[in-house]
Amino acid sequence: MNNNTFDRRNFLKLSSAAIGGIALNAGLTGVLASPVRKVGEKKTIKLGFVGLGGRGSYHLSAALGIPDVEVKALCEIVPDRLEQAKKWVSEYGQPAPNLYGRGPMDYVRLCEEEDLDAVICATPWDSHSAICLAAMRNDKHAACEVPLVQTLEEAWELVETHEKTGKWASIVIGGFGDLTLLNMVRNDLLGDILHLESGYIHDLRKVKFDPEGEPWRLAYTAIRNGNLYPDHPMRNMMPILNINHGDRFDYLVSMSTKSVMINQYAAAKFGPDSEYATKKLTLGDYNATLIRTTNGKLITLNHDTHTPHPREDFRVQGTKGVYVRDKSRSRIYLDEVSPESHEWESPDKYLEKFAHPIDLNYKPAPRRSGPIRGHGQQSSTTPINWHRLVLALQEEKMPDWDVYDSVTSSAIIPLTELSVNNKSKPVDFPDFTKGNWKTRKPIYS
Missing domain, CATH: 3.30.360.10 (Dihydrodipicolinate Reductase; domain 2)
Incomplete structure (x- = not known):
């Protein structure tokens, strides 16, 4: 193997040695025009969540405490987690979300059927890129837990899909730097x-x-x-x-x-x-x-x-x-x-x-009635990376970490x-x- 010849073709060959992502059936859709809003009006951000274990439930809890965020869909293979997450959404006075629990590939149906701004992915590592690709190919951005990819082929596919669709996948929810x-x-x-x-x-x-x-x-x-x-x-x-x-x-x-x-x-x-x-x-x-x-x-x-x-x-x-x-x-x-x-x-x-x-200038959403639940920082203040993610979606900009980073x-x-x-x-x-x-x-x- 020549380690100094890493063109696109060689990436595809070499990446087969690592664990591959899940095959997708989602079709490619066009990028839709953004609705016209009044000056100063904040866009309501519609989210779907895939994976509701420790980290997924943490991200759901963080998002539910942010104004102008609606949780429209939940996907999880463990029925008890799905019902618990549905209950959390209802506790915040939001309409009951659509549930997707037919199996490990049901995120494809969520991405195809739901009208969302972004899909939040917090599943085990090997499905991260597949879920993000399903979102991007169905006119949705994707915010994912780390790591985003397991193979070099997945990395290139995410870059190329972003460049074709204008939709991004980001590890912005995976933490925030010093x-x-x-x-x-x-x-x-x-x-x-x-x-x-x-x-x-x-x-x-x-x-x-x-x-x-x-x-x-x-x-x-x-x-x-x-x-x-x-x-x-x-x-x-x-x-x-x-x-x-x-x-x-x-x-x-x-x-x-x-x-x-x-x-x-x-x-x-x-x-x-x-x-x-x-x-x-x-x-x-x-x-x-x-x-x-x-x-x-x-x-x-x-x-x-x-x-x-x-x-x-x-x-x-x-x-x-x-x-x-x-x-x-x-x-x-x-x-x-x-x-x-x-x-x-x-x-x-x-x-x-x-x-x-x-x-210094971070002014988070009002404090919650209790700490954020799930596996993460047990704070009553919205995490700054979640605040900046929602802001990027509202302003239709890239998050701090774009797909290339x-x-x-x-x-x-x-x-x-x-x-x-x-x-x-x-x-x-x-x-x-x-x-x-x-x-x-x-x-x-």
Whole structure:
């Protein structure tokens, strides 16, 4: 395999090694003209939800507390979840939504039959791109949990469908970046950024064996090896380095350790003869990936969901200093500025000084009567990414993360698999913007 010839045809061939999406039957429809509204009148946003587990119910609860949002349709394969979600919609005084629960492909019928502005997708990973494509091909935008794609073919198909239909798919609901850190960087506090290090470092052994949690993650452990969850760190890394907006990912190399921790965990919890105590697994317990950008910047991206550890966070190294964001002790060092040479100082005064205007000017919808339900931040305030998603739909603009940024973030998954499976040889990164990265306006600008 020649890793340096990544044209469209080669992407389609290589992506067959990864898990594919669900086949679609949805037909392509034209882009409809927007209705004329009075100046200052807010458009009512009509949403359909596909997947109503922990994250899906969280997103539903978040959306129901936002003015000018109507939930028109719900799709879920578990009947109890579907009925619970219907009840939540009724509790907010909205008309009963249409329900789609005939099976795992019923989202196609929802996309074909419903008049919606966007479909919200929060299903297991392997169906994300298929659901988004069904929405886009039926004149609807799609906001999706991470990751958006599992294969390179899916990534290109989403880009091409967006360019044909004018509809977008975005990971905007997958989280929101640290805008204060971004503002520090853009105001040159740390100088020219040379290196970022972060990753998804989250002990998920218990979650993977919980039938009420996300047991489908365990299936990937048996058959895939690479960085399977890059999007959480990417939501900070890509804006800081202006990826797709002045710079782009050039190539990566990826390496994984052996896999022993899931076997040991299963043996301790379920006995030495249990299935996963003896099953040969593929996913290395720790994956480290190096990504180099066209402008000579470097990322160290880590993935570890198997070893015992607390959560880890973020390191930014620039020519003028370094910042480490950590839940237990964030710290900063600025050359010729910090009080003590080669000694950390508290970042508090810098965090206050460089608070981002988007955060400072955020005026969320009125507080709810109770916290948002489901798997997510238990707050009574509308999440800023949901606020900005609805605003983008009302103003008929792109969300903060457009389809090019969204597929770039998730395409790391199959690219790391290619590198790991080829003895960590470099793999070229596709340019989903087709050269437009040189002039695209920065995210959050």
